[in-house]
Amino acid sequence: DVKVTQSSRYLVKRTGEKVFLECVQDMDHENMFWYRQDPGLGLRLIYFSYDVKMKEKGDIPEGYSVSREKKERFSLILESASTNQTSMYLCASNSPNTGELFFGEGSRLTVL
Amino acid sequence: GENVEQHPSTLSVQEGDSAVIKCTYSDSASNYFPWYKQELGKRPQLIIDIRSNVGEKKDQRIAVTLNKTAKHFSLHITETQPEDSAVYFCAPGGFGNEKLTFGTGTRLTIIP
Numbered sequence: 001d002v003k004v005t006q007s008s009r010y011l012v013k014r015t016g017e018k019v020f021l022e023c024v025q026d027m028d029h030e031n032m033f034w035y036r037q038d039p040g041l042g043l044r045l046i047y048f049s050y051d052v053k054m055k056e057k058g059d060i061p062e063g064y065s066v067s068r069e070k071k072e073r074f075s076l077i078l079e080s081a082s083t084n085q086t087s088m089y090l091c092a093s094n095s096p097n098t099g100e101l102f103f104g105e106g107s108r109l110t111v112l
Numbered sequence: 113g114e115n116v117e118q119h120p121s122t123l124s125v126q127e128g129d130s131a132v133i134k135c136t137y138s139d140s141a142s143n144y145f146p147w148y149k150q151e152l153g154k155r156p157q158l159i160i161d162i163r164s165n166v167g168e169k170k171d172q173r174i175a176v177t178l179n180k181t182a183k184h185f186s187l188h189i190t191e192t193q194p195e196d197s198a199v200y201f202c203a204p205g206g207f208g209n210e211k212l213t214f215g216t217g218t219r220l221t222i223i224p
Contacts, residue, residue, distance in 0.1 A: 100158045105154075
């Protein structure tokens, strides 16, 4: 069974803090994605990666960066958290041979 | 980029009746058309998908129909049951190493 694990389910941070969200998948998937989910806005793509050390900007990359040093791990970094980054963050992975995205359980971030 | 519109945003259906959700997209190059279901507090999961060389696909009570000329595809749920209550997202895009753009979601409520 495919497993995508996000390290933190709930985080509370202060404005200006640096935030790391970690995601690990165990299915040897090449592709990994970070989305944020907000009510009424659906899932919006922040960054994605097709391979180790590769990254591509999604639709809303401003204020975020990512790191993919190993195939199974994709990290989302908020260099200086702001209140408008309070959201649910979802990591996902898939193989280029199948379209299906496998999601983690999500990390709910609150920035005070 | 892809512009995706999903309608309706909310839908209430009597148990046993049918539900239809429509997704309109802008990018004529899109060739992959999935639907995801997200139950309350859970991760999104793929329920059905279709490739652009097929006009319709059915899996038990759910089906997806595609009109490439008009650039829209629809999710059909027949004989609805309480467990169908969830938020449904369309996510048209490319297959393989391509990003998907999610719609804003449809909250489906099945009335017992």
